[in-house]
Amino acid sequence: MGSGVSRRVMYGEMKGMHKVETVEQMPEEYRQTLLKIINALASTEFASVEQHQAWINKGPTAEDRFAQAQVCADEAHQGFIDCRLLRQFGPEGEAMAANLLTLKMGEHPLNAFNVPFESWVDVCGFCFLLDHVAWYHLRAMEDCSYAPLAREMTSMVHEERFHASFGARRIKDIVQNPDYAKLCGATKKDAQATVDKWYPHALDTFGAAKSKFSDLAVKYGIRKWGNEELRQMWKKDLDAQIKAIGLKVPSAKKGRTIH
Numbered sequence: 001m002g003s004g005v006s007r008r009v010m011y012g013e014m015k016g017m018h019k020v021e022t023v024e025q026m027p028e029e030y031r032q033t034l035l036k037i038i039n040a041l042a043s044t045e046f047a048s049v050e051q052h053q054a055w056i057n058k059g060p061t062a063e064d065r066f067a068q069a070q071v072c073a074d075e076a077h078q079g080f081i082d083c084r085l086l087r088q089f090g091p092e093g094e095a096m097a098a099n100l101l102t103l104k105m106g107e108h109p110l111n112a113f114n115v116p117f118e119s120w121v122d123v124c125g126f127c128f129l130l131d132h133v134a135w136y137h138l139r140a141m142e143d144c145s146y147a148p149l150a151r152e153m154t155s156m157v158h159e160e161r162f163h164a165s166f167g168a169r170r171i172k173d174i175v176q177n178p179d180y181a182k183l184c185g186a187t188k189k190d191a192q193a194t195v196d197k198w199y200p201h202a203l204d205t206f207g208a209a210k211s212k213f214s215d216l217a218v219k220y221g222i223r224k225w226g227n228e229e230l231r232q233m234w235k236k237d238l239d240a241q242i243k244a245i246g247l248k249v250p251s252a253k254k255g256r257t258i259h
Contacts, residue, residue: 004154009145012221019147023089031089033216034146037223038085039096040109044134045079047113050105054116055123060183064120067166071127074159081152088148111257112201121174121186125194127167129202129238135160136234137206145221171195172245192247200255202238206231208258 009017020026026034052072059065083100086093106114112130117123138157144150173180174191181187207214209228217223225233239249 004143005147005150006143009221010143011218011224012145013219014145014221017145019145019150021147029216030220030222033213033220034149034222035086035089035093035096036213037141037217038082038093038149039100041137042079042082042086042097042100043103043109044113045075045082046100046103047105047108047110048075048130049079051113051115051117051126052123055120059120059123060180064170068123071131071163071166074163078156078159081156085148085152110205112198112205115197115201119186119190119194120184121171121190121194122197124167124170124174125191125198127163128171128241129167129195129198130205131160131163131167132238133202133205133234135164136230140223140225140230142224144223149222168241168245171247175246188246191245195242195247196250199250200257203231203235203252204256204258206234 007019009015009019020030023031049072052068052075056068056072057065059068079100083097086097089096105116108114117126135157138153138160141149142153142157144153170180171191171194174184174186175181175188207227209231211227214223214227218226235252242249
């Protein structure tokens with residue numbers, strides 16, 4: 001079935017059963033939960049491309065410009081994969097896929113993806129924090145109960161890890177490497193500002209702590225972890241990374257809109 005993908009459901013109440021291969025095999029509650037997850041995933045991919053596109057070929061080094069182009073290509077590729085999965089759900093999924101391709105900044109479902117990048121430091125800060133969020137979300141769906149999505153995770157997880165690692169390295173360089181900071185025209189203060197900007201957005205992007213939808217996703221083996229467990233995993237990881245770089249961890253309460 002693909003590298004790292006089992007034939008049977010590995011977690012949730014369906015553990016031990018054969019994975020779901022087609023929409024026709026799904027109970028209605030499972031179908032609606034999975035449809036919502038894939039639609040949310042796809043919306044972030046295309047929205048991220050829109051945020052990044054103004055900064056393509058504007059990075060201070062050749063490596064930055066290559067990485068920026070690769071991030072955009074990966075996000076678009078993932079979005080089209082998600083749209084292909086959506087279309088398997090029939091007219092409802094086809095309408096969702098078509099709608100996603102028309103949305104512009106300010107219309108995206110998740111607020112973090114309606115916020116423009118203001119500088120190259122902002123691009124790096126977004127990759128550092130929000131692409132780490134994406135990596136945790138995708139990790140939660142590795143080897144999930146829906147086989148077509150599980151197979152796609154075998155590449156998508158690694159792509160998001162590349163994006164997040166790139167952002168983390170460049171924020172670290174801005175703080176600790178005077179030569180790179182000079183190329184960016186940035187300071188430690190700028191790095192702190194972008195971390196402060198994206199940190200509450202990142203925490204919000206995991207969704208509400210108490211969520212029927214999140215509980216159903218775990219119940220059906222679509223995700224390994226619920227919203228709050230994922231948020232705390234991310235927070236423990238990123239708080240340590242932020243401190244190691246030499247920056248201050250922002251308040252987990254300031255600027256939040258979803259709890």
